[in-house]
Amino acid sequence: MKLVYASEMQALDHYTIEECGIPGLVLMENAGRGIAELILSRFAQEASQGVVIVCGPGNNGGDGFVVARHLFQKGYPLKVFSLTEEEKFKGDAQVNLKIIKNMGLPLYFLTTDDLSPLEEALSKNQIIVDAIFGTGLSREVSGRFAKAIELINKSQKIVVSVDMPSGLSADTGRPLGIAVKATVCATMALPKVGQLIYPGKDYVGELEIIDISMPAKIIAEKGPARFCLDVNWACETIKPRPQDSHKGTYGHVAVLAGSQGKTGAAILSCQGALRGGAGLVTLVCPKSLNHIFETTLVEAMTFPLPKETPIQSLSYRAFDQIISFMVGKKAVALGPGFGLHPETFELVHKLVAQVELPMVVDADALSATSGEPYHLRRSQAPRVITPHPGELSRLLDVPKEEIQEDRLLAARAAAKETNAVVVLKGAATVIVSPDGREAVNTTGNPGLASGGSGDVLTGLIASLLGQGYEAFSAACLGVFLHGYAADILAKRKGPWGYTAQEVAETIPLAIKELLVRKEFGKN
Structure with missing residues (x-):
């Protein structure tokens, strides 16, 4: 299986959308549905006791909204917390935010340093979906985002990270100030370098690859000559x-x-x-x-x-x-x-x-x-x-x-x-x-x-x-x-x-x- 840096993954996304004509909205839907299915296949009993989904800016937050919708549709109790103002969401993430609002999901915007509602929810629920930051993060985490990560790590609950443990560099595997310690990291299409090398590997937990229907031809022709040496490769x-x-x-x-x-x-x-x-x-x-x-x-x-x-x-x-x-x-x-x-x-x-x-x-x-x-x-x-x-x-x-x-x-x-x-x-x-x-x-x-x-x-x-x-x-x-x-x-x-x-x-x-x-x- 090929192994990518963040910029290479972004390029593959671009080729998939522009050259193959698969809309980004479809890729986001596949990602969120795949993660929801993973949660229910691995942690259905714990999910029945409550799920907290913590969303950040950009498409990683959008993936989190899709996860929330699929779990909500199946009757699982949940709360969605956005650490980003509603008006700042754009594109596919904005579409999925509007959908879960229209469906009446319990949605809370935490845009100040007061994260007490999140802290309370983390204490009462068993599964945390970390959808704060994805592979594109390159600066040190600070403010309420860092505080949210700290609360997640202190909770001692099952944590499923979307694409990357938030705060972890997808390229170097090093925490950018602070990073989520995941139970499972559900990454999209291909593993990232920072997930397989140390110290990143210690933050990832179990790594699961989510099939988002990125064409094999695109991966083979446009992907890097870098590989993950796993059983399939061997x-x-x-x-x-x-x-x-x-x-x-x-x-x-x-x-x-x-x-x-x-x-x-x-x-x-x-x-x-x-x-x-x-x-x-x-x-x-x-x-x-x-x-x-x-x-x-x-x-x-x-x-x-x-x-x-x-x-x-x-x-x-x-x-x-x-x-x-x-x-x-x-x-x-x-x-x-x-x-x-x-x-x-x-x-x-x-x-x-x-x-x-x-x-x-x-x-x-x-x-x-x-x-x-x-x-x-x-x-x-x-x-x-x-x-x-x-x-x-x-x-x-x-x-x-x-x-x-x-x-x-x-x-x-x-x-x-x-x-x-x-x-x-x-x-x-x-x-x-x-x-x-x-x-x-x-x-x-x-x-x-x-x-x-x-x-x-x-x-x-x-x-x-x-x-x-x-x-x-x-x-x-x-x-x-x-x-x-x-x-x-x-x-x-x-x-x-x-x-x-x-x-x-x-x-x-x-x-x-x-x-x-x-x-x-x-x-």
């Missing part, structure tokens, strides 16, 4: 395997990882590649550590090299042997536990620039390029980098706080600087390709915040590259599967405390669930 992307395939069909992945004290990172990367379905996996490692890998990795092979540093990491002197070994391989994972020795860094610089295979660059290999993204730009083959915010901060030489302020913007800048697909890890991982495609992931949970999780992801993405997925798709599918496996573990074992190795072991189950959904149309 089912469309993952490729089933023919029964007559063999290990050679699914690529030989080379994993360059491991040094003294960091052998676990290499092992976990290999497990990620194996569990992701690579046909063959070989770990290229320092010879002095080979006995550890030989006794731990049963299914993966090793290629031990004697040219290593004093900290038992590979040296640039091993470069020619590595290049010879790469013949016939399909993808490379580089960096987990690789070591921080200067000779290892020099090896990374040469490998990143000269290996003509798709490559995932992570961890110590990213440290080797800190402040020097040109090493990645020199490559002639696809590169996927998988930094956490601290690593991206060092790579771009910008403060970590700036990275976290707008993660999509930061990933976009990194993709431009490195000419690589960027996987900016963290809650709601974002993926950006240098060709302009973008994605935000919806899977994963706090249990992934443990050592080794990123090493598994590196191997998994390399596995998908080796199986023939192009770089952006491999990165997106790898991130989704990694989080999906963690979500399965969270349900079965608990919200955290499971290990990176268990995540790797659960990847085949995550793949199985997607393929079952794909085959039987349960996506």
